[in-house]
Amino acid sequence: MSLTLYYHPLSSFCWKSLIALYEAGVDFEPRVVNLGDPADRAAFAAVWPLAKFPVLRDEARGQTVPESSIIVDYLAQYYPAAASLLPSDPDAGRQVRLLDRLIDNYIHLPFQGIVSERLRPEGQKDPYGVDQARGKVRQGYDLIAPMIAGPWAIGETFTLADCAALPALYYADYAVSLDAWPGLRAYLDRLGARPSIARVLSEAEPFFQYFPLKDG
Ligand SMILES: N[C@@H](CCC(=O)N[C@@H](CS)C(=O)NCC(=O)O)C(=O)O
Numbered sequence: 001m002s003l004t005l006y007y008h009p010l011s012s013f014c015w016k017s018l019i020a021l022y023e024a025g026v027d028f029e030p031r032v033v034n035l036g037d038p039a040d041r042a043a044f045a046a047v048w049p050l051a052k053f054p055v056l057r058d059e060a061r062g063q064t065v066p067e068s069s070i071i072v073d074y075l076a077q078y079y080p081a082a083a084s085l086l087p088s089d090p091d092a093g094r095q096v097r098l099l100d101r102l103i104d105n106y107i108h109l110p111f112q113g114i115v116s117e118r119l120r121p122e123g124q125k126d127p128y129g130v131d132q133a134r135g136k137v138r139q140g141y142d143l144i145a146p147m148i149a150g151p152w153a154i155g156e157t158f159t160l161a162d163c164a165a166l167p168a169l170y171y172a173d174y175a176v177s178l179d180a181w182p183g184l185r186a187y188l189d190r191l192g193a194r195p196s197i198a199r200v201l202s203e204a205e206p207f208f209q210y211f212p213l214k215d216g
Helices: 012-024 038-047 068-078 079-085 088-117 125-147 160-175 182-193 195-210
Strands: 005-006 031-032 055-058 063-066
Touching: 005 012, 005 182, 012 068, 012 079, 012 088, 012 160, 012 195, 031 195, 038 055, 055 068, 055 182, 063 068, 068 088, 068 160, 088 125, 088 160, 125 182, 160 195, 182 195
Parallel strands: 005 031
Antiparallel strands: 005 055, 055 063
């Protein structure tokens, strides 16, 4: 098989690329990376030195493609069934890219800061930093909520922006509840019902016990 995805089923950024692969029905070999295993981490770092997933390896084209959004871009370029994930219309395409960046930078990354805090050893906690990160997530929700056209991020077409939104909103909801943003809650519910996303969530289910915010 030409494509291999280096990933982990629990990893939020991996979800973005997985959703795109499942949406387009592109065949790939799933390669789960256990970053906690030094040998597996080293093998992955030989593929991509940052050892951050997801990474797509395309043997047929001799390409290593890191970064969740760039993987979707690559799929849209080479796989016709994935083309609509990144609309060719310049204005629609720019809106998709903008939403992808805003969601990653102002919801997903601050949320990851909150998770990192949970993993810090006692004595090295940073409650001030967590408060700030929660504030950033709220600001991100405020920013994104009026931009979601419905039913999907830019309207009728399911795109990269929706692939980005699911992991950010799904996980950030544990840290900053979406209840005060009913439009985003309804959007998250619609995303969750999409078959590609339901599949990603069900594959992650056995690993949720390892998610540090799962119980509050
Ligand atoms: N900007 C990257 C972020 C990738 C990223 O942070 N991945 C996390 C998992 S969600 C990771 O590999 N963490 C392991 C580490 O940082 O050691 C992308 O969009 O792919």
